[in-house]
Amino acid sequence: MKLKSTILAGTAVALLGSSALAADMTIVSWGGAYSASQNNAYHKPYMEMNPDVNIINDESSAEAVAKLRAMNEAGNITWDLVDVVASDAIRLCDEGLALEINPDTDLAAAPDGTPASEDFGDLLVSECFIPQIVYSTTFGFRSDIAEWNGKEPDDICDVFDLETFPGKRSLEKRPINNVEWALLCDGVAKEDVYDVLETEEGLDRALAKLDTIKDQVVWWSAGAETPQLLADKEVVIGSTYNGRLFALIEEQKQPVKMLWDAQVFDLDGWIVPAGLPDDRKAAVMEYVKFATDTQRLADQAKYISYGPARASSAPLVGKHADLGIDMAPHMPTDPNNAKNTFLYNYEWWADYRDDLDAKFQAWLAK
Amino acid sequence: MSETATEQVLTTKDGRPLKASLARALRREKLRALVLIAPLLIFVLLTFVAPIADMLFRSVENSIVEDTLPQTVNALQDWDPSSGEVPGEPVFAALAADLQVAVDLKTHTRLGSRLNYEKTGISSLFRKTGRRVKKMTEPPYKEQFLKADKKWGQVDTWQTLKQFSPRYTDGYFLSSLDAERTSEGLQMKPEDEQIYLLLFGRTMMLSIAITVSCLLLGYPIAFLLAQLPLRTSNLLMILVLLPFWTSLLVRTSAWKVLLQQQGVINDFLVWIGLISDANRLVMINNQTGTIIAMTHILLPFMILPLYSVMKTISPTYVRAAKSLGATDWTAFWRVYFPQSVPGIGAGAVLVFILAIGYYITPELVGGTSGIFISNRIAYHISSSLNWGLAAALGTLLLAAVMILFIVYDKIVGIDNVKLG
Structure with a gap:
């Protein structure tokens, strides 16, 4: 009896204590090194400043769109803030699952007073999207391949050149980026790529170009696969996110180099789920204002090689927190790396994604 | 009485x-x-x-068009899609009125994504028009819509809208069967878009291959386990169960390490000189990889029912057969094997049904030729958000399993299945 009442009292105190002390805030992200960088740059300092907030990390970003829709249908939103890529943010905004944001009132201005809408500029690709980082999908290649006779790929079309650079390649198992690269290397000018792709012949042309290397390609669906395949010498050249390649080269010291040519810029950032109760919404908006200010975005680049989405953050990017190397040259946005770049065309892909994906998968299965 | x-x-x-x-x-x-x-x-x-009933229902449910554009759907009833002409002003007026409401509720973009599955470009059409529609207060509306986007002046936009305006649709099921309804009636999709029938067929073939290889590997092990004294067989049983308790992802990754071209098996074969360095075997990222990895993962599901059935077969039968002059093989084949058939049935049904819905292992080791229909279902659930199509594919898969189950019942008899 005594034990029971002690337990009951203890539970009651714990319940009271937790509700009075800390409000939980569930933040959803990608896990791994990326979540760690957010934890160091945003969550830890915020929780120090606000001891009454308790941030819970959830690593469900990969299935965030489907889960948010299910939560919305069930009428029970358990997430407060979700990290998604820009194309998913557009989709969520279209579906009415994400809250619309007014950058100038909801987000902090730059230190020199530039309003957030100008500081983020073109990167505000959707009314619901709060950009955080610029990342790129680009190629890494092994630098110790004897058959290449000392040559190194420095052009995107070297990926399609099996004569000079024999060996297997790894590409993502979806049409996005691959068809653009194929057309570029089939002689289409950069500004015409999407016009050509819109036509039936354009896609056939892209697939025909990909056909030339199809039997030498390992198709990946998770970003971690290419680094593993490169490290195991399974492939000699492969596409993935630039941060993954940075970890492979600088942290794991593998004989791999970057091929920045025709890297495709993409954005990752926050959305606030639609339909949050007012108190949780107020709490999360306050967090977002802090976590996307100029200094915080620059801080994140200390832990991972993705470029901050604010123009005003770029000069503040410093050295890697553990390795002590300068991070600026590893940013996809660095002038040396960004000589020839491609910006993911969100509007176009929102229209054509379903159609092209069906055709691409049918081509893959052939 | x-x-x-x-x-x-x-x-x-x-x-x-x-x-x-x-x-x-x-x-x-x-x-x-x-x-x-x-x-x-x-x-x-x-x-x-x-949840299953809900899923089945989603594969035909299509109320979004009528809920979002009630007046337009009504006005479209008088329009003949085969006339080759864009509907008249009343339809555009109804569309303007509907969109005014839809934009306030932010449902127009949701409808756009829904119809974009059927016709590419409708997603941005609704998004773009939604931004303009607030300014459309005065007739004539038709001109203003055509100015906002020229797609409103194309007949096929309206054909799609009309075709998908009923509350229930067979469109998802047609898509799952690589078919579509065009102005010329029902027909197969163009060849470069056909994929689902191929994947259904492949899922069946690979699942059968996996079931057969599980049976070939599992039967001797179960036989051995049933014959050995309890102490030894318990030890061996732990060896069977140990991988069963290991994480699925760990086991799948282990197969990657073993099977890849620079992997352990290829290295060994090159080292002993069986194959040359330039001709390393491709055993992963194709069907071979899927069959090997999934056979390994599903093997315990075959061994356990077999073992528990074999445990109940009394050794006296085989002894009696031998004392009557049967050879070892005859005694096994004519006396022992028929009694173990219920275990084979149970194991095969279990393995087959698990295999047919498998998703994560084919995704990781299947490459392009070793993926299953469930991988596409997962894509439509989590990525393209086309839940209607995912539901239709799921329903067909469920129906296929049911049919096979009935066929099995007719041929072998379901009462012949025993788990012990």
Whole structure:
């Protein structure tokens, strides 16, 4: 009896204590090194400043769109803030699952007073999207391949050149980026790529170009696969996110180099789920204002090689927190790396994604 | 019995007819049994039957068009899609009125994504028009819509809208079968878009291959386990179960390390000189990889039912057969094997049904030729958000399993399946 009442009292105190002390805030992200960088740059300092907030990390970003829709249908939103890529943010905004944001009132201005809408500029690709980082999908290649006779790929079309650079390649198992690269290397000018792709012949042309290397390609669906395949010498050249390649080269010291040519810029950032109760919404908006200010975005680049989405953050990017190397040259946005770049065309892909994906998968299965 | 007892009705001690009293007692007992299983029954209904029913319903449900554009759907009833002409001003006026409401509720973009599955470009059409529609307050609307986007002046935009305006659609099922309804009627999709029938066929073939290889590998192991003394067989059983308790992802990754071209097996074969360095075997990222990895993962599901059935086969039968002059093989094939068939049935059904819905292992080791229909279902659930199509594909998969189950019942007999 005594034990029971002690337990009951203890539970009651714990319940009271937790509700009075800390409000939980569930933040959803990608896990791994990326979540760690957010934890160091945003969550830890915020929780120090606000001891009454308790941030819970959830690593469900990969299935965030489907889960948010299910939560919305069930009428029970358990997430407060979700990290998604820009194309998913557009989709969520279209579906009415994400809250619309007014950058100038909801987000902090730059230190020199530039309003957030100008500081983020073109990167505000959707009314619901709060950009955080610029990342790129680009190629890494092994630098110790004897058959290449000392040559190194420095052009995107070297990926399609099996004569000079024999060996297997790894590409993502979806049409996005691959068809653009194929057309570029089939002689289409950069500004015409999407016009050509819109036509039936354009896609056939892209697939025909990909056909030339199809039997030498390992198709990946998770970003971690290419680094593993490169490290195991399974492939000699492969596409993935630039941060993954940075970890492979600088942290794991593998004989791999970057091929920045025709890297495709993409954005990752926050959305606030639609339909949050007012108190949780107020709490999360306050967090977002802090976590996307100029200094915080620059801080994140200390832990991972993705470029901050604010123009005003770029000069503040410093050295890697553990390795002590300068991070600026590893940013996809660095002038040396960004000589020839491609910006993911969100509007176009929102229209054509379903159609092209069906055709691409049918081509893959052939 | 009742017709013989017409003259004298049997009664219990308190004067009631025996039959009624008995029925009452039985009813009470049944009710008690029902109350006892009620929690489980409700649980199964809520967590199993209801979601499946909901999924089946999603594959035909299509109320979004009528809910978002009620007046337009109504106005479109008089329009003939085969006329080759864009509808007139009344339809555009109705569309303007509907969109005014939809933009306030932000449902127009949702409808756009829904119709974009059917016709590429509608997603941005609705998004773009939604931004302009607030300014459209005065007729004529048709011109203003055409100015906002020229797609409103194309007949096929309206054909799509009309075709998908009913509350229920067979469109998802047609897509799942690589077919579509065009202005010329029902036909197959162009060849470069056909994929689902191929994947259904492949899922069946690979699942059968996996079931057969599980049986070939599992039967001797189960036989051995059943013959050995309990102490040794328990030890071996742990070896069977150990990988069963290891994470699926760990085991799949281990197969990657073993099977890849620079992997352990290829290195070994090159080292002993069986193959040359330039001709390393491709054993992963194709069907071989899927079959090997999934056979390994599903093997315990074959061994366990086989073992428990074999345990019940009395050794005296085989001994009797031998004493009557049968050879070892005849005794096994004519006496032992037929008694183990219920275990084969149970194991095969279990492995096959698990294999047919497998998703994560084919995704990781299947490359392009070793992926299953479930990988596409997962894509439509989590990535393209085309839940209607995912539901239709799921329903077809469920139906295929049911049909196979019935065929199995007809050929082998389901009462012949035993788990022990």
